[in-house]
Structures are given as structure tokens and as C-alpha cells.
Amino acid sequence: MYKLLLSGRYLRTRFIALASIVSVMLGVATMIVVNSVMAGFSGEMKVRLHGILADMMVESVSSDGFDDSESVIQAINQVAGDHIEAITPVIEVYGMMSFDWPGGTITQPVTLVGIDPQGKDMVSAIRQYMMSRQEIREDGRLVRAPLRQLDAPFDWELTDEAMQHRREWLQWERIRARAEQHQGAVMYPEPSVEGESLGGGDPFANATNPFDDDPLAVDDEQPDEQIADTRDPDAPLSARVFIGVGLISYPYVESETGKTRTMMMLEPGEDVRFTTVTTGTPDAARFAATVADVFKSGMSEYDSTLVFCNLEELQLARKMLSPLDEKDWRNGSVTSLQIKLKDYDDAGIVAQKLLASLPAGEFQVRTWEQKQGPLLQAVEVEAAILNVLLFLIIAVAGFGILAIFYMIVVEKTRDIGILKALGASSGGVMSIFLAYGLGLGVVGSGVGVGLGLLFVKYINEIEDGVSWLTGRKVFDETIYYFHEIPTSVHPAMVVWVAIGAMAIAVLASVLPARRASQLDPVQALRYE
């Protein structure tokens, strides 16, 4: 009893101990805030990674893919159909994308993903990342309302705005082409109207275009011109793409306001050109496509590499269709299947079942987490390192406690002697100081947890305040793609941080407590 009473009294009367409480408190609060924000970010990141990919991927080992996709799907449904909600075929090929931009042609490496929109929509939450379905905000103000409802059908249709833009853009391109013609620089036939994968209404056919030397593009399709004339000359190409926003935009700092803005180099409705790299049997293919939409997942890894394209157009371009003229993906081969599971927790079982039943050595079965393993691991390692560093803050607080306690033990030498003279055991004296340390830890981490949670709760308000004070945006939407700072508080994390802080406080008090318990009462009583 005296232990509790005394440690309580020491806690109340030694104001120097408040210093160590404050340091424990700040350490705990910092850890909670940083961990919550990190968890928020990585959670958000995972949602986005997952949103673009699917629960599980069955990938062909060869880049030629496999042509019996339907039977593979059937086989998969047979072994693991109970767990599977949807399956969609995709082709993944690497390639280069280029488009014109004042000052030259911009060429970038891309990953072309051929998808079937309906199928893809069923396996991943991709539609929410389409910019036509998002509102655009700048500095908290609404700049543009969504052009489409979020639940509008997910297909390759252009929005009215994109069509309008396309008309204006084509007009401009034609004028440009004509101007170049008059300069006599290059002589080319009049623009054709429609074409297969290349040519026709494609203005690049007229401009200085690396594809122009393609015999397929212009010459072969001359006869079609007359037929095509009856159609809308501004109609988009049959090959359509969803382009990652990072591929067609760049951030810049507005000179008068100092704010970071995004400059779009391309709008939906314009055309871009692709060349796929040569891998496997299909030759490198070239084709042009109309940008149907732009997606912005917030993962720069995706936003600056991925281009989604019609599955069958990609198959056609790569000559993966078996009757070349029938544009249905079922006729051609695909490189992988994306699967949505009913319950993601079953992923392990499903993977095992699939590996066992699919022909060995031809397929690779991975979950999205495995596919993104290095990135997720990097984030985890980063979080772990940060936690170690932050925990050192609390350890520093622990050394503070140690020093202060040593001081208090010296100051209390006489009292310790008295207690021992009155019959207190060494263990009892020791536990006064251990309880004192625990008390510091409990109070420090308690207040720290409260403070940290409050900070996390009002982090956006705090950010606004800090931005207002410093006149500089602390958390820039254009860089992070978040309107608000994402946070996620894991109760287990909070509990562990609090326990860790208390353990450190107790550990730090062990040494002084041992010293106190070993004091010789006679010596202590002589101490004045």
C-alpha cells in the first residue's frame, strides 16, 4: 500500500517527472500520428493497386499467350468456380506511345493492356478512376462536374465533350496538314476518312508521321475512301484507349500563384499512336487509337505506364486473332486471366487448386499482392524503419526517466532508509520506483494516445491551419492525388505503442529502483 501511496505522491509532487511524461507523451503521439497516416496512405495505395489489378491473375508464361482462353476459363471455373465471382481475359504487352505536342513528338514507353470493359469492370473497381466520372477540384473549388454518372455503362464510348473536342482537334489537324502540304514539304493524298487500325481519319496519316511509310496505312486503304466518305468523317477510330493521366500530363508551378497545377497535353477525343515491342511470335505492331478516357488512380506506377485498349484491337494488331477478320477476343489468344474472388481470404486455396489443375509450366498464378510484392514490401520496410526511428524517441524519453529517477532516488535516500527501518523489504522499495515508472508510462502514453488520436482526427484541419500560417500548401493534392490526408488508425497499433512506451518507462526505472532497494538503511538514515 505504501508503495502505491508513495509512488502516487511522488508522481504528483515531483514536477521534474512531468518532463519525462511530456517526452513519453510526445513520442507516443508522434508514433500514432505517423503510423496512422502511413497506414492511411498504404491502405489507400493498396485500394488503388487492387482497383487497377484484380484479386488474382493467371498469367501465361509465354508472351504469345494462349489461344484456348475459353477452355482455360472453363477449367478454372470447374476447379474453383465456388470461390470465383468473375473472370476476364487480358493481354499485356509493352510498347511505345507517341503523340504530337508543340515542340515535337512525345514518345513514352507504356504497358498496353487489352481489356474487355464489361469483364474488366466486373473484376476490378477501375471505373471509379476514370476522369470522366470524377469531378475535378482545384484548391477545393469545383472546376468540372463529372461528365458521366459513375454507374453509366463502362465501355469505349466517348463523352459528348470528347466528341466535341475531337471535331475541333481534327479540324485543327487538317489545317495544319494542309499548311504543311502547301509548303511543299511533303506530298500526301487527301486525308482518308476511316481506316482499320491505321490511316483514314487518322490525321497522322497526313502529318509527318513515322507510320506513314507503312504501306498498309495509306496506300492499301485508298479504295475504302469512297465508301468511308459516307460515314462521319469525325468518327473516332475503332481502337480506343484509356490512358493513364501521368502519360499525358505534367505538373508545373503557376508563376503568379506559386501553386502546382497539372498541364494536360492531350484530351479525350484525340488520337495517339502505338508500337508494340517484338516479343514472341507476334511481330511488332503499329496502330493508332482514339483516347476514349483518361484514368487517374493516384498510383503513379500505373498512371504513367498503363494504357488500356480494346482487347480485340490489340489482338488484331498483334495478329493474335486466328480468323484475322473476326473481331472477337474469343477467337484470339490472351496472355492472362484476371479473377475476382468472392472472398479474398480464399486466395491461397484457389491458387493451389489452379496450380494443381492447370498444365504445369505454362501458367503463373499470383494474387495482386504477390504481383505488387516488391512495392508493398518496400512500403512495409519503410514503415518498419520509421517505426524504429520513432521508437527511439520514446527510448530517449526512457533515458530521461532513468536520469530523473536516479536523481529522485538520491534525493529520497533518507526516506528509503526510513521505510526500510520500518520494515519495508527491498522488493517493496524497488516496487515503489517501478510503480512510479509505470505510472509515468501510463500517464504519458495515455495522454499521448489521446493527443495522437485527436491529431489524427483533425489532421486536415491542422493541415489547413499550418498551410494558412506558412502560406504554403503542406499537403499538395496535385502531388498526392488525395483531397484529404488519408489516415487509418489500427487499434492494435495504438495498443502496442502504448504498451511499448509503458515498458520503456518501467525498464528505465529498473536501474534506479534497484539502486534504491540496495540502499543500506543505516547509511541512508545518516544521509542528511
Next chain:
Amino acid sequence: MAAATMTADDSQVTSRTVPIAKQPAPTHVAAVAIDKAYRKGDMKVPVLRGVDLCVSHGEFLAIVGQSGCGKSTLLHLLGLLDGPDVGEVRLKGKRIDDLPTSTRDELRNRVFGFVFQFYHLLPELTLLENVMTPMMIRHSAWEFWKRRTEFKEQAEEIVRKVGLEHRRRHKPSELSGGEMQRAAIARSLVGKPQILLADEPTGNLDASTGGEIMDVLARLNADEGLTIIMVTHDDRLAHEASRIVRLSEGRIQRLEDAA
């Protein structure tokens, strides 16, 4: 526990021995051929050299001697605060200085009551809490909590006895020397000890306050048959005791009966 049984049978013994102070009573606590030296680096400073001392039940013994002759040291040895280099300390004929630490802690708490030369109250606690410390040490937190009203009443009664009821809630720093000394006596008595070891209980007090303290001690000895060993260098106060021994050159020099 050994100490617990001692408390029990001793209360009977004391009640029987109270009225007959002059008759030879059984030895209560004894020092047998005790040597004690303090070490100062390589040098050994002998303080006690073969001290023999027997204190009977219900006796009021005064130890006098020059400053620095080892009176406090002897009292600490008798109260098990320290161990002798040579010799034994006996309680009712049984050697107690070589008992395990935990048993000695318990004996200190239950059998001995200490009044220190410099009061030695705990500054963070109120007077009443200070008085209750031996009870808090004796009982577990849970036990103490259950019986707190009982202990509180016990402590308040003793505080009343030493005339400090109006100072119950004061911290030691708000008390006068005499009040602190009386509080220290109250603390030493709250656990109902069998032997009171008082180290110059009036050392820092004026004559009249010192007299009051002596009256309290004499009354305790007379009414409750408490065995008291008191250290003092004031011969006049020593004469209140039933027996006086003089410590000099590390030995008990002279025995004299109180006037």
C-alpha cells in the same frame, strides 16, 4: 510467521509482567559480546568492542554516553537495522541477527518501534499517513484497503494520545520539532511493538517539550509495559528511566539504577 506468533504470546507475557517492574523479569532483548567496526577505506574504526546488554520485559533502559561513542550504532544493531561483526542479538533468548532478510524486515515491522534522532518523517505524506506507514508496510495493499477504517481509527487514537489530533492533515514541513517528534513516536507505536528503540527522542527539543515526550514514554512503559531502550546524553532525562547504562570506549561501562 515467526513474528506473528511472537506478537501473540508476548502480549500475554507483558500483561503479566506489568505491575512487577522490580522483580527479575525474563530477558526480552539482549546484545551478547557485540563487536562493530566501521571501515574507512583500509582503516578499521572500531566502535563497539564486546558490548553485553540484557533488557528485561517491561524495562525502561536509558543508554547514555558521549557523542560518537556508538549509542546509535548499538541501537541500530539491536533493532536489526545493521548486523554486528561479532556477537549476537537475541530476542527472548533466540538469536535474531542472522535470520533471513525477509524475517528481519518483518521483525523490524512488528516487534520493534523506532524513534529516530532526527524524526525522519516522510515529507510527502500527511501526519496521519506517516503514522500509518508501518501498517501499510505490514499489510498488502488489498488487505490495507479492506481494513483501512480500522487502521485509520487506530492511528487517530494514537495521534490523539500524543496530542496531535489538530495536526492530522499537516505535512511534516508544517510541524514544529516537538510535533514531529511526537508524530515519530506515534508512528513507532501504531504497530503495537514490543520494544521501543528511541534514539535521543528529545535531542532537538527544548526542556519543557522534552519533558512532555519523556512523560509520554514513561506513561507507555508504566501503563502498557512496553520495553523501552532510550539513548540520550542528558543525565537528567536518563533518570526518568528505570535503569541507566553508560557506553564508553566501545563497552558498557557502568550500570546504575535510576533514582
